[in-house]
Amino acid sequence: MRPWKTLLLAAALTLSAAVPSAAAPPAVPAPDCAWKPLGYRTSNVAFPDTNAQYWLLHHTVRKGLRITLDGRFPDARYASFASYDATRGSFTGPDGKPSVLTDHHIVPDPGSRNPFLRDARPGGKYTVTVSDDAAHRNNVLPLAPAGTAEGSAGTVIYRLYLPHGGEVELPKVTFELDGHRVRVPTCDDALTPAPPAPPAPASEARAARAVTGAIAPAPARPAFARTAGAGLYPNPDNAYLSTGFEAPAPGQVLLVRGKAPTATAGDRAQPWPGRGKAQVRYWSMCDNLWWGPGEVVVNPLPDGTVDPGCRADFDTRLAADGSYTYAVGTEEQRATVEGVPGVTFLPLSAATPTAKHLLILRNMVDGPGFDGAIQRVPVGSDPVRTAEIMGAHYPRTGYCALSTLTSSGPDGCPVA
Structure with a gap:
């Protein structure tokens, strides 16, 4: 190589070393997929x-x-x-x-x-x-x-x-x-239909029964109180009442009765609060397992479908005065309960029917002027204070023999 070319090459290398390279763009802390x-x-x-x-x-x-x-x-x-x-x-x-x-x-x-x-x-x-x-x-x-x-x-x-x-x-x-x-990108499984969640393994079912212990012949009446759902991704538009309860004794069901709020009808988008008289956007009563990570009851049925543990405004029977009556029992009791006018069946877990359960009542987006809404009750209120504020909309409970329910109807089973 000629001397002058050698000098030019050396100068070019020196300049390139002196000029910093373009900085790499900062990493954006994005997940691999969304939803x-x-x-x-x-x-x-x-x-x-x-x-x-x-x-x-x-x-x-x-x-x-x-x-x-x-x-x-x-x-x-x-x-x-x-x-x-x-x-x-x-x-x-x-x-x-x-x-x-x-x-x-x-x-x-x-x-x-x-x-x-x-x-x-x-x-x-x-x-x-x-x-x-x-x-x-x-x-x-x-x-x-x-x-x-x-x-x-x-x-x-x-x-x-x-x-x-x-x-x-x-x-x-x-x-x-x-x-x-x-x-x-959207996650591959975001909209993929999933099979129903399987029932709890037998080992977990045994553990649940061991924790619950023997069921008393006449368990104490459960009483609903205002809870927040902290740490469980609570929906700020929902307000919750909940109560734990012992499974009914053989031949019995747990009754839950209260006045239902009027809710927005159907599954179509419509203005809120709209021109109707809806007091809430949606409400439901759900039966859940007391133990574990917070599972709602999902019972597999012989035809391959499932019986989910929630009953909402649209699939809850109402009496002439606008009140509901839920009978919480086993899947074997379902047909008998559904034959009682004005009563809605709510299932216990088929995998752990004798374990302790948890009932949750939701009110979503309360409308103006609805004084009986759960939203009106301060979080942490005990059952007495909750009932005072909600009045007729407070859910009251009582255990009842299934034979009494079928012969006398819900009025034959006292709740308090």
Whole structure:
């Protein structure tokens, strides 16, 4: 090589070493996929309502992180987005409101309409942002409670109750940090129908019976109290009453009776509160297992279907005065109970029928002026205070012989 070429090459190498290379873009803390399904047909944890579908979007808290959800308004009884902290609890955002964005509070994109806000066809577009800058802005959910350390876990849940025809379209998800954007694909199993959750293994059933112990001939009446659902991804739009109870003695059922709130009808999107007299958007009574991770009862039936442990407003029989009566019993008692006018059957677990169970009553999105709503009861109120506030809407209980129920009807079985 000629000397002058050698000098030029050396100079070029020196300059290239002096000029720093372009910095690699910062990593955007996005998950591998969006919308992991949750519910009684998948993992069956956290006391799911069997008329709801849930999808989880996990994230890692970073200052300045923005998550954008581009979707279309569904045709369903109810839809919402809610944020949760690392303990799976909801929280209060910087505007002092719960960390939830309910369907009728979502502002549609320009040119679209929200069917939960005014009469319109479903399918209009919306854009929701999850951000640490959520105060006083439309369609923004708080990313995490104020003061949350970077690197903490967080979750956003998309909920649907009673989607019309079972059709679901999940929002598109984009993570953005420091000007860099990542589109997160939808999880492969997000919309894959899952088989019903299997019953508890025999070993767990034996353990449950061992914990519960022998059932007394006349167990004490269970009494409902106001609970929060902390640590179990509670829906901020729901308010809950719950009570544990011992399984009825052989030949008996547990009766639960109260006045039903009027609810929005059907499975179509419609404005809330609308022009009707609905006191709540939805309500249900669900039977759950006391032990374990929070399972709702799901009993396999001989025809390959299941009997889920929830009965909602639309499949609960009402008396002329608007009251309901549930009879909680075994699947073997179902046909007899359903032959009693005005009584709705609610199943015990077929796998562990003698174990302790947990009843949960939900009221969703109470309407203005509904003084008997669970939402009016302070969290942590005992049964006496809860009953005082709710009045006739408070669920009262009592054990009853099945033979008495069939011969005398629900009025022959006292509740208190």
